[in-house]
Amino acid sequence: MIRITAWRRHPLARYAVLILALALVGMVYAAFVQAGxxxxxxxxxxxxxxxxxxxxxxxxxxxxxxxxxxxxxxxxxxxxxxxxxxxxxxxxxxxxxxANPGPQAPRKPLAxxxxxxxxxxxxxxxxxxxxxxQVPGAEQVDAKLGDAGRGGELFRANCIQCHNWAGAGGALTQGKYAPNLNSSSPTQIYEAMVTGPQAMPVFNDTTITPEEKRDMIAYIVQVREQKDPGGFGLGRIGPVTEGIVAWVVGMVALVLAAIWITAKKRQKS
The missing domain is CATH 1.10.760.10 (Cytochrome c-like domain)
Structure with missing residues (x-):
């Protein structure tokens, strides 16, 4: 008893009791967390x-x-x-x-x-x-509740470098690519932002809030539902396809014009 009493009066006794109490609280908390x-x-x-x-x-x-x-x-x-x-x-x-190992897993029909x-x-x-x-709720991905104008600003600031302004996708390095978003549901778009699949970065709620994510979804849905009244959309990829079409059409027109001019000269001679 005298020895126990002496230990209780030791200057470090209070610290030992505090450490023991914290350890017990930690073990109890961990047990409840793991069970839950x-x-x-x-x-x-x-x-x-x-x-x-x-x-x-x-x-x-x-x-x-x-x-x-x-x-x-x-x-x-x-x-x-x-x-x-x-x-x-x-x-x-x-x-x-x-199905097969590769630089990137492609979208495909379900097993x-x-x-x-x-x-x-x-x-x-x-x-x-x-x-x-976790999987987002219905309200988090409801495009009707989002602001497409604000979502467009966020999309252009964070996404068009890879996905193109219209979500048409594009090539990346080492065989990877940013996929077309036209087949993605609002839930899948939200999940991609919070999980960062493949080469995509993670946009957590600190970087882009849930409300801003919904605004971006509203923009993506609005853009892919738009028509192309001015002509063919050409995949909405941008100046690359437009330049190719212009070059091909221009060259064909020049060749046909040269053939027509040559044929006219032969008829006159």
Missing amino acids: KPADAAMAAGKVDDVAEGKSLFVAHCASCHGLNAEGTNTAPTLIGVGAAAVDFQMSTGRMPA PWVNEDSIRQISAYVQSLGGGP
């Missing part, structure tokens, strides 16, 4: 069973590249922390599961087993592994 992760992800996805079903689908169709626990392999990156939005984007556009339910379930499972951006 799958439930939180399942609630976000809509069903409590989605995480378990998603894990089964992941092991069957995705683990060969991403690892049994989504830790990543030499073939594919880890999925821990990428969030449900990344999974929903990659699978709903047909980019995943990937036979990929549907709304399987995408939701795998998204919930990946979300449970480490959080990350």
